[in-house]
Amino acid sequence: xxxxxxxxxAEMLRALNYPRLVSIENFRKPNFELVADILYWLAQRxxxxxxxxxxxxxxxxxxxxxxxxTTLFTIKARLKINPKxxxxxxxxxxxxxLKITTVLYKVKAI
Numbered sequence: 001x002x003x004x005x006x007x008x009x010a011e012m013l014r015a016l017n018y019p020r021l022v023s024i025e026n027f028r029k030p031n032f033e034l035v036a037d038i039l040y041w042l043a044q045r046x047x048x049x050x051x052x053x054x055x056x057x058x059x060x061x062x063x064x065x066x067x068x069x070t071t072l073f074t075i076k077a078r079l080k081i082n083p084k085x086x087x088x089x090x091x092x093x094x095x096x097x098l099k100i101t102t103v104l105y106k107v108k109a110i
Contacts, residue, residue: 032089
């Protein structure tokens, strides 16, 4: 994961009006809460009618959340998302979230 990809991800989130300020430094250490918040927001933005639980208090809830997100974007957006990288919740998760963000960013630009 390059610095440029992290920067592009943060800039795309700003352009898509993500409500929180996201810095590249947020992903240096694993931060599952932030990754889950971004993924939930992206899922709601992609499909407002989707039913995904945002409960991530326990490990099995986190696994179910990641499964739901990857299933949503695999089926509806036809994106290949690696759930292991998302679960790591660090810089490698940015690479996977960048795939989703790029699709939404291109749609907004049209």
